[in-house]
Amino acid sequence: MKTIILDNKSFRKVTDLVYRTTGLRYDLNKKYYLERRIRERMEALEIEEVERYLRILQFDALERQKFINALTVKETYFFREYEQLKLFAEKVLPRMLQEGSIGLGKTIKVLSAGCATGEEAYTLGIILNEMLEGEDFDWRVVGIDIDTLALEKAKEGTYDTRSIRLIPKEYLSRYLLPDGEFYKVKPFLKQKITFAWANLLTGIPGNLAPFEVVFCRNVLIYFDDVSRERVLNNLYRALVPGGYIFFGHADFVGKCFTVFRPERIGGHLVYRK
Template sequence: MTKADFERLREYIYRESGIYFEDNKVYYVEKRVEQQMEKYGFKDFTAYLGALRFDSTGKMRQELLNSLTINETYFFREYEQLKCLAEEVVPLWCQNGAGRSGVKIWCAGCASGEEAYTLAIVMQEMAPDILWEIYATDIDTEVLDKAEKGIYNHYAIRQVPEVYLKRYFSPLGDNYTISSLFKQKVKFCQLNLVDDAGMRKMKGFHAIFCRNVLIYFDDLSRRRVALHFYQALEPGGYVFLGHSESMSRITTLFKPVRFKNAIIYQK
């Protein structure tokens, strides 16, 4: 892939997904594009890019995006934020109207479901008497299929406390399957975070988890997504970003709130 080819493809990917690949990602992108070209029988990059642009079904575009998204995740990742949710935020919900009317949490960029199901475990343990539901979205259709199946290997569940492993997982050969209770309460669907029409449909949330996702976006796309998050939240709702991320560097819409276990951002 020439430098010009990479730049053309990078612009296409950015326009379609909001994800921006820096120059040092040429090899990463090139290997995945070569796999897609081989799959569809293309030997010429320009012909492949043209087919991508004019594919009316969107199948080729989706398969390329699936191959390019990074899905490193596991249960109970970044524990201090989960502790903040469990010990500080959930009790606030239980005391106010959110607990009475029901809590909605959005896991944005959910990958194969580990984070969404982790949030479900936290809610079930800490707030069993209030109504709650979790919406989990990702651009990658392949990982969403895995999430809905709810089957995980030992690596994915390595940080699950033993008591929760026994309570909410069942052995399945060398793997584990998540409780059917959570398969009913966690709703998975595809969503592109820079799809304005789709994002406007996301409403009424009390918390949004979007951890280690916006790091793959450029500044303009981050601000665009942050505005949608603001509009999707109920008054006083929270955004949880990755521990190395800062909403204050993206927008002034949110107020940083320092809890004992984490800093999160409030509408």
């Protein structure tokens, strides 16, 4: 198929549709990226005319989801931003237990928002299982994403050596099984982690919330100010009073930070409801 070149009108049509659906804003510097993704989908559908594909994109919800799948960034791996995870494990979790905000015998629920292919959710599961061993608490992790293909991979729980390269050796053997060139998450860990489709722009499904802790790391960078504020308000509603939320080092929420109260723990700034 020949190279796809969108005129300005078509480009705005596509970007406006994506923005209305997901809150993700694509500027002109992403024009080539969008053109490549449109060409891939047109080839899959064996369509030659751009205008015909844009009409399908507008009215066919299934194709719109497949296009969104093609757009989303899936850069992730186990134990990403380790220092923040260490803070959660060694400082925040013990503080939560000491504060008594979670009753004995209760379940600590943690949300991985924008979980992509699941590495962060499984990482959080490993941490919770290690830190709560012997404690009278249960735990659950929920991973949500707008990309249905990424969620399928997350549910499968099979990863290559690049994804698992930062897992400490003792955890690797305890929680994953080698399978040829890949590693599979062991069933006992998988059974406590749920993956579900959700659109952060429109809200967290009520049957999944509330959560004691939310991780939304390196996700907000893809939203503009208006969408970012909506996402943060949705995450705020999904947290229990006093709950913790972790953002990525690349995220910038600016004035929207005011919806959460900052708290310094172990030399790090964390945020709470």
